[in-house]
Amino acid sequence: MIKKIVILSVMLQGAAYAETVIPEQIKVPQSYSPILTVHAKGDQIYQCSLNQGEYAWTMLAPDAKLFDEEGKLVGNHSAGPLWEYKEGSRVVGRVVNKIDKAPGKAISWLLVEVVSHKGDGLFSDVSFINRVNTNGGLPPSSGCNANHSGSEKRVAYTADYIFYGK
DSSP states (O other): OOOOOOEEESGGGGOOEEEEOOOGOOOEEEEOOOEEEEEEEEEEEEEEEEEEEEEEEEEEEEEEEEEETSSSSEEOOOOOOOEEEEEEEEEEEEEEEEEESSSBBOOOOEEEEEEEEEESSGGGGEEEEEEEEEEEEOOOOSSSSSGTTTTEEEEEEEEEEEEEEO
């Protein structure tokens, strides 16, 4: 019997709730429970770089605002990757696993393990993060060559982030 974890996720548009089934590949360990779900809206920032003789867009950083289920701004998501909650607590994570739920349409869903904490507050107890319900954010499909080396492009994305603690 396969155990499914179902999380309520929030979409800002009309505060519609949808059930999200977390795929096995990105589930957190069973001893952790969700403590916060936020909706992110912002950009994935890419840079045109030369890698192994070929130019390609590489991920630089996210730049997103985090909103609660009422649509109120509660934090930010930026390079690190770093998540900061409104009262100042922060976490930095590293990607443990990912799954492409909408190849060619949206960035991957992720399992992120927190590797550092700063400040006291809600994020002080966070150990894992899921990025789910992604929309957009893929690297640009063109415009990266020697003439564009070092240039940056922002690509709009939305996602839900679920923060887990013990």
